[in-house]
Amino acid sequence: MLFIGIETNPDKTYTVAQMDENRNILYLSSFWREGLLWFLDHKNINIVAVNLPSWYKTNQQKNALEVIRTLTDTFEFHEAGEETEKEKVVIKTDTDLFFSQLVKKDLLPITTPEGLEQRIYNLPKAGIIVQPEMFSKERKQIQRELGAIASAFAAYSYYHGTYDIVEREEDKLYIPKYSFVPKEKRIISRLY
Secondary structure (H helix, E strand, O other): OOEEEEEEEEOOOOOOOOOEEEEEEEEEEEOOOHHHHHHHHOOOOOOEEEOOOOOOHHOOOOOOHHHHHHHHOOEEEEEEEEEEEOEEEEEEEEEHHHHHHHHHOOOOOOHHHHHHHHHHHHHHHOOOOOHHHOOOOOOHHHHHHHHHHHHHHHHHHHHHHOOOEEEEEEEEEEEEEOOOOHHHHOOOOOOO
């Protein structure tokens, strides 16, 4: 089972993270719209989470909602919360709400080096394994990658039923419940 997280970027690109059943990030990259559509068409994906934080500007919110609409119209995904059990599901999440649980103290702004370090340092505590070389060297891109990674974890959590629902305006957000994973229980995939 593969779980996908999508972060919508201000420059109209999309950062995508792919997570496996063991919480390993297998793939981390950015696409223009056409590349994202190709990626979604060529992967066997069951659950996709799209980040929709409250601080998104109008054009980012619009792009995130457009991705969800494309998933439902073109790729036959169904939004979470529908009565019937569906094979292909898309959910909305807010990664800041997850990171604030994970950090357990004041969440520093993601735009600062300290905020980035705070989030990266705490990922393994939730059992999320990312090889350091997968991260970009550019700070803005790391911000996007962290959003995609946490979104992929939201998809994973949705599948395993370990999430809380937060309602904001017209949106139902699926936020992963944080539970500490000891070092000895973190499984590193053999794909690395």
